[in-house]
Amino acid sequence: xxxxxxxxxxxxxxxxxxxxxxxxxxxxxxxxxxxxxxxxxxxxxxxxxxxxxxxxxxxxxxxxxxxxxxxxxxxxxxxxxxxxxxxxxxxxxxxxxxxxxxxxxxxxxxxxx
DNA sequence: CGCAGATGGCTAG
DNA sequence: CTAGCCATCTGCG
Numbered sequence: 001x002x003x004x005x006x007x008x009x010x011x012x013x014x015x016x017x018x019x020x021x022x023x024x025x026x027x028x029x030x031x032x033x034x035x036x037x038x039x040x041x042x043x044x045x046x047x048x049x050x051x052x053x054x055x056x057x058x059x060x061x062x063x064x065x066x067x068x069x070x071x072x073x074x075x076x077x078x079x080x081x082x083x084x085x086x087x088x089x090x091x092x093x094x095x096x097x098x099x100x101x102x103x104x105x106x107x108x109x110x111x112x113x
Numbered sequence: 114c115g116c117a118g119a120t121g122g123c124t125a126g
Numbered sequence: 127c128t129a130g131c132c133a134t135c136t137g138c139g
Contacts (some may be wrong), residue, residue, distance in 0.1 A: 004118030011122065030134055047132040072133025
């Protein structure tokens with residue numbers, strides 16, 4: 001029972017639906033995701049992701065920052081959880097530099113809006 | 114380089 | 127309704 005026993009809002013469902021469209025081995029930035037959702041706030045997207053990192057169906061690990069850095073994971077900006085995020089992405093053939101910056105920008109997913 | 118402000122949606126009171 | 131949060135972004139010094 002978690003602290004997250006709250007029904008998802010319409011906005012959150014939009015975020016999750018968009019995340020599912022991202023194929024394995026690709027990543028999106030908070031800004032691009034927000035833009036696809038017709039939302040001008042990348043922070044709102046990040047906040048929605050923070051509240052629901054519980055579902056394996058929702059690949060919240062495929063969302064990074066616009067500058068190519070990993071960003072946060074499971075509520076943390078740095079530390080072991082972010083390392084886990086990098087590990088998961090590495091498993092999907094998405095490699096990062098030592099600093100934590102995305103190597104191949106070709107992994108960035110784009111929508112056809 | 115670092116920091117403050119903008120930004121939009123969500124939660125708590 | 128208001129005020130404050132956010133896993134960001136941009137611009138300014």
